[in-house]
Amino acid sequence: xxxxxxxxxxxxxxxxxxxxxxxxxVDAGSAVALVGDNGAGKSTLMKTITGVHHPDGGEIRFDxxxxxxxxxGEIREAGIEMIYQDLALARMRDVASNIFLGxxxxxxxxxxxxxxxxxxxxxxxxxxxxxxARIPSVTQMTGQLSGGQQQSxxxxxxxxxxxxxxxMDEPTAALAVREVEHVLDLIRTLxxxxxxxxxxxxxxxxxxxxxxxxxxxxxxxxxxxxxxRSTSMNAVxxxxxxxxxxxxx
Amino acid sequence: MTSASTPAASASWxxxxxxxxxxxxxxxxxxxxxxxxxxxxxxxxxxxxxxLNILLATSVFGVLAIGMTFVISSAGIDLxxxxxxxxxxxxxxxxxxxxxxxxxxxxxxxxxxxxFTGALNGFLITEGxxxxxxxxxxxxxxxRGFALVLSNGVSIYGLPAAIVxxxxxxxxxxxxxxxxxxxxxxxxxxxxxxxxxxVYTQVVGDNExxxxxxxxxxxxxxxxxxxxxxxxSGLAGLLFAARINSGEPTAGLNYELTAIxxxxxxxTNLFGGRGSVAGTLIGALIMGVLQNGLNxxxxxxxxxxxxxxxxxxxxxxxxxxxxxxxxxx
Numbered sequence: 241x242x243x244x245x246x247x248x249x250x251x252x253x254x255x256x257x258x259x260x261x262x263x264x265x266v267d268a269g270s271a272v273a274l275v276g277d278n279g280a281g282k283s284t285l286m287k288t289i290t291g292v293h294h295p296d297g298g299e300i301r302f303d304x305x306x307x308x309x310x311x312x313g314e315i316r317e318a319g320i321e322m323i324y325q326d327l328a329l330a331r332m333r334d335v336a337s338n339i340f341l342g343x344x345x346x347x348x349x350x351x352x353x354x355x356x357x358x359x360x361x362x363x364x365x366x367x368x369x370x371x372x373a374r375i376p377s378v379t380q381m382t383g384q385l386s387g388g389q390q391q392s393x394x395x396x397x398x399x400x401x402x403x404x405x406x407x408m409d410e411p412t413a414a415l416a417v418r419e420v421e422h423v424l425d426l427i428r429t430l431x432x433x434x435x436x437x438x439x440x441x442x443x444x445x446x447x448x449x450x451x452x453x454x455x456x457x458x459x460x461x462x463x464x465x466x467x468x469r470s471t472s473m474n475a476v477x478x479x480x481x482x483x484x485x486x487x488x489x
Numbered sequence: 490m491t492s493a494s495t496p497a498a499s500a501s502w503x504x505x506x507x508x509x510x511x512x513x514x515x516x517x518x519x520x521x522x523x524x525x526x527x528x529x530x531x532x533x534x535x536x537x538x539x540x541l542n543i544l545l546a547t548s549v550f551g552v553l554a555i556g557m558t559f560v561i562s563s564a565g566i567d568l569x570x571x572x573x574x575x576x577x578x579x580x581x582x583x584x585x586x587x588x589x590x591x592x593x594x595x596x597x598x599x600x601x602x603x604x605f606t607g608a609l610n611g612f613l614i615t616e617g618x619x620x621x622x623x624x625x626x627x628x629x630x631x632x633r634g635f636a637l638v639l640s641n642g643v644s645i646y647g648l649p650a651a652i653v654x655x656x657x658x659x660x661x662x663x664x665x666x667x668x669x670x671x672x673x674x675x676x677x678x679x680x681x682x683x684x685x686x687x688v689y690t691q692v693v694g695d696n697e698x699x700x701x702x703x704x705x706x707x708x709x710x711x712x713x714x715x716x717x718x719x720x721x722s723g724l725a726g727l728l729f730a731a732r733i734n735s736g737e738p739t740a741g742l743n744y745e746l747t748a749i750x751x752x753x754x755x756x757t758n759l760f761g762g763r764g765s766v767a768g769t770l771i772g773a774l775i776m777g778v779l780q781n782g783l784n785x786x787x788x789x790x791x792x793x794x795x796x797x798x799x800x801x802x803x804x805x806x807x808x809x810x811x812x813x814x815x816x817x818x
Contacts, residue, residue: 292702313704328699330692332762341692342703344685354683 243268243436244289244320244405249298251288258284260460261298266405271427271437273447273468276457277480282440283325285457286407290322291315303404313342319404323411325440327394331383335375336364338382339397367396371426388419395426406430407438412446424450444473458482515807516754516771523775527782534785541664547777548666549574549725549732550744551770554751555677556721558769559714561752562681564694564761565621567715569610570722571744572632575737577602577726579636582645582736585652592649599727600720606632607719611712621715629745636738645736656731666728673724678766690714694761743794750801751776759805776800 242265251259258281266272274282287293289300291312300308307315329338337344340360346353364378373392375385382393391411398406408427412420420443427437427450441447447454447468454471456464456479464471464479477483527534553570560567581599584590606628613624658665681687689710692700701707729740753759754775755768776797783793 290702311704311706312702313706316704322702324699324702326698328696328702330695330699330762332695332758333688333692337688341699342705344688346685352679353685354679355685355688 242266243303244438245299245301246285246289247299247301249285249288249300250296251284251293252296258460259288259295262457262460262462264455264462264465266436266438267452268404268436269431269434270452271431271439271450273451273454274438274440274457275442275444275447275454275476275480280457280480281460282457283409284460286322286409286438286440289315289407290320316342316401319402320407321398321401321403321405322407323391323394323398323409325409325413327390329382329390329394331381333382334379335368335382335385335393336361336378338393339364339367339378339400341397343401363400364396367400368392371396371399372422387414388416391415391419395423399430403435405436405438407440409440410442411439412441412443420446444476447476448473456480516756516768516775519754520771520775520778523778523782527778527785531782531785534782539781539785541662541667543774543777543781544667544670545664545732546781547773548664548670549729549741550747550751550776551670551773552673552721552725552728553741553744553748554755554769554773555673555766556718557745557748557752558677558755558757558764558766559681559687559690560621560718561749561757561759562691562694562761562764563711563714564697565614565711565714566625566749567607567610567621567718568625568745569606569628569632570718570725570748571741572629572636573603573606573719573722574726574729574741574744575636575739576606576632576639577723578730578740579640579645579736579738581652581727582648582730583639585649586645586647586736592651595649595652596655596727599730600723603723603726604716604720607722608712608716610719611715614715615708615711633738640736640738642738644738646734648730648734648736652727652731653734654731656728656733666732669724669728673721674766674770681764681766686710686713691761691763694758695763746797746801747776750797750804753801753804 244266246265247263249259249262262285274285276282284293288295291307291310291314295308299306302318302320307318310318330341336357337360345356345360345363347356361378368375368378371392373389373396375389375392382390385393391414411423415423424446427439430437439447439451451468453465453467454476455462456476458479464476533539553574557567557570577599580602581595584598585592585595610624610628613619614621655665655669681690689700689705692705693707693710697707726740730736751772752764752769754772755765755770757764757769779796779800780793783796
């Protein structure tokens, strides 16, 4: 059974039809690439899955249950984490509070729930260490870290709470070669641990090296959905630019 | 990418200080220098009765500034606090003086009027998607207008003794408004720095999209933040009315200027993301000392307006410089 199933998902913004009936699924422990030109609807689709946008039509089922209408907090609770392209970090707060953003640990003092900063810091430190990320200190303000370090914080946040599905939006776009390898290794590790991944990327070499399926989105519709081993880089590029959209549909 | 090579030790030192403590330290220095200057210029400045006077004068706009700290931390602004103060005071005075209801209904009436008006601000900002600047500027006019309409433009005298005590009482020599200011600050400090509500307030100001993506209910937060600011404006209205024993429709004119200045002086980032109640208290004291000092030196009140406005511009300028150096955007 598929972990995530999208069926005829639609979304319009005013006169613009961003998603025109998207259907695809993600199996447990597999990595699916979502590729397409700028404006194809990838980010809108992902934000619709994470609850930032609500679909105008169609069905999204996760673990067999419909998650349409839930807010982003509830969808994270269900086990879907997303690493946003802009990383979605509070840059004036420290690393630990970013990792626990939305899920702060609290302790009760006189019936009032106060944030447990010291426990958050020690757990954040453990998570950063497990990931092998090089961050000077979890008490450092996130905005003062380098781009790669900030991304490590966003990754750590996505992995701290045992997700079943991790969505990554262009995770390698801003990284150096060595850091890209690190992210690809991470995706392989996640798959091995039974965690599903949706990878949005323009870098087809990355996509071909870690993903099991490749879904091509064009003008808000899926125009190709193939197993990686039964397609080729040329075919995917042709789908992205719409060179043989006739045959695909 | 220039600061990426900063050594860890000095980086964490900077992280701690750029978090607001540096500005608070600067504000303390400003306050100390200002006090020293005033003490040299006036021989009554350091007397106990004058210091209590400063604290008493600070208490009303200090309470406003605490609410403003939450609003500005969330990258919002509330220009309606002075008008809500007046409207609340008038409503409290009408309930007690005109209608003869018990004192505690007057107190609750003040607070409820403030909270309701603040909630209305929050509702219009979120549901109407109107910028906070416009909503609260409009409310500045609307709330002041209602205060004038309800009171027919005249003061409502004769509040119950219990309410007057809230403004004029001095248990152990300390004015009640000062005690209320400090208690409010204590609760607000815990709320802003140590609870989810406070953290989310600052995260909404830091990166609203991130807050929403991570499950913070941003719209609900904003309504609550403006309701809190309104509630504290109602409390300030109660203190103001109690102190002069009347509901005054023209009370709190230009207090939004003082409250915003106090919050910014205390290290709250005008562009949102961080704020400190302790800093705001220091900022409010700077404003109090400044006004008191100018009074002692018999400077005409017109010049005080100039001084407060100039301090606000200067404080934002310094804040600008500080945030440019503190982190990359």
